[in-house]
Amino acid sequence: MRLSHIIRAQQFNRDILAEVFSTAKEMEKIVKQGGSDILQRKIMATVFYEPSTRTRLSFESAMRKLGGEVITTENAREFSSAAKGEALEDTVRIVDSYADVIVLRHYESGAAERAASVSIVPIINAGDGPGQHPTQSLLDLYTVEKEIGHLVGLAIAMVGDLANGRTVRSLCYLLAKYNDVKIYFVAPEVVKMKEDIKDYLREHNVSFAEESDLKAVAPKVDVIYQTRIQKERFGDRTEDYEKARGQYIIDKSILDIMRKDAIIMHPLPRVDEIRPEVDADPRAAYFRQAKNGLYIRMALLKMVLLG
């Protein structure tokens, strides 16, 4: 199945999701066997205007493990010609003649869509400001299916900065494709989930509730999806940031009341919202989740470049 641009989570249907996940399983085998050369002579450009560890490095590793080449501009805001005032559209028109696929992270919501409107090669949205992070939501869903065993009937708590969290936004769009999902939003007042997502969930008959007591929600769910309060999105609203930080922490007291078969996820990076004492618990799935990013991104590169 040929994917072209990957811009938003809504573009995936259940059939494509199933194909992405089965291709990711193949990729796990390929990695165990030491890699492959199916993307030989293909070039991927990573153009990142915001910091990243997992997304950029997992895409670059994914491309290399499939035999492809990588060109990159890390910190494009400072080290690409954006620093001289070049428009994103012009940069994309140049890079698309050097690469077969462009992986773009940008600080503005809608940037990937703007890039796709001018690019002659596929654009993969690696996070556009507070907009979306579709490849993260794919690896999140893949992790849930692997760890919990089902998506239909899933109960999930999304916790933390839901207003600025592009990963939870994209994940809501994907979860809306499965029946009987129940979502609990647990967020400080200043960073509650935005109305556009809640409207989308209502339109698609997805059950959700806004809760303030994490201890009341934790025993009910298959997944606690914790997120960081994104200081960088508050600008000069330091009072709001101080109000939000530290309200919801995953620590031993939460582990004690969670179900034994539940898991804790986090897109990472974390600051202090999951205490280090949690890491040793088998229900702490966030490092396994990050590893799944490699397999999902290998699958996406194969599907985008070879069909």
Ligand code: CP
């Ligand atoms: N989860 C995620 O997007 O991590 P990075 O910011 O490190 O890419």
